[in-house]
Amino acid sequence: KRLVVLVSGSGTNLQALLDEIAATGAEAYGAEIVAVGADRDGIEGLARAERAGIPTFVTKVRDHGSREEWDAALTGAVAAHEPDLVVSAGFMKIVGKEFLARYGGRFVNTHPALLPSFPGAHGVRDALAYGARVTGCTVHFVDDGVDTGPIIAQGVVEVRDEDDESALHERIKDVERRLLVEVVGRLARNGYRIEGRKVVIQ
Numbered sequence: 746k747r748l749v750v751l752v753s754g755s756g757t758n759l760q761a762l763l764d765e766i767a768a769t770g771a772e773a774y775g776a777e778i779v780a781v782g783a784d785r786d787g788i789e790g791l792a793r794a795e796r797a798g799i800p801t802f803v804t805k806v807r808d809h810g811s812r813e814e815w816d817a818a819l820t821g822a823v824a825a826h827e828p829d830l831v832v833s834a835g836f837m838k839i840v841g842k843e844f845l846a847r848y849g850g851r852f853v854n855t856h857p858a859l860l861p862s863f864p865g866a867h868g869v870r871d872a873l874a875y876g877a878r879v880t881g882c883t884v885h886f887v888d889d890g891v892d893t894g895p896i897i898a899q900g901v902v903e904v905r906d907e908d909d910e911s912a913l914h915e916r917i918k919d920v921e922r923r924l925l926v927e928v929v930g931r932l933a934r935n936g937y938r939i940e941g942r943k944v945v946i947q
């Protein structure tokens with residue numbers, strides 16, 4: 746299966762996928778990363794792709810006259826690589842109708858909280874501020890909401906009294922990277938069905 750991974754930052758989730766595929770082999774893993782896209786340049790996530798010899802593209806909102814035009818441009822940039830599955834690994838933009846029309850049902854996101862708790866751009870900070878005793882990460886299909894699509898898998902992480910946002914986020918990312926690698930491989934190898942809010946992986 747062909748994967749396109751979308752990033753906006755450090756790309757450690759992307760790196761986990763790259764390392765797993767390098768270690769296991771694309772054949773056995775069931776997927777290869779054919780391109781990495783971002784909404785901004787100069788980020789470590791793009792550097793990681795370049796070091797791995799993987800084509801990259803950047804589609805910036807401000808380069809387009811409207812959000813819809815950006816969405817169309819992003820859809821085209823992704824489609825050029827003919828992915829079977831698109832993975833948002835820290836991609837910090839909400840895609841629009843055209844992208845979802847094309848990739849809905851084949852677009853997976855990872856979120857650093859136990860959805861439906863703490864959706865949005867500050868899931869780690871919000872869980873900490875709320876005083877949650879456990880939080881974690883969620884891998885889900887993207888739908889037309891924000892972090893509201895059908896859940897594929899979740900991982901639980903204890904919150905410690907001494908945690909600040911970055912310490913907690915690092916501990917969540919340790920679980921998240923393993924969860925994402927495991928889920929993407931299973932989706933790619935086994936195939937899956939989405940039945941309402943349920944995801945059935947064969």
Ligand code: GRF
Nearest residue numbers: 754755756757758835855857
């Ligand atoms: C991940 O925790 C992701 O869930 C969140 O931002 C983080 C991205 O980390 N949206 P990285 O860029 O993969 O290191």
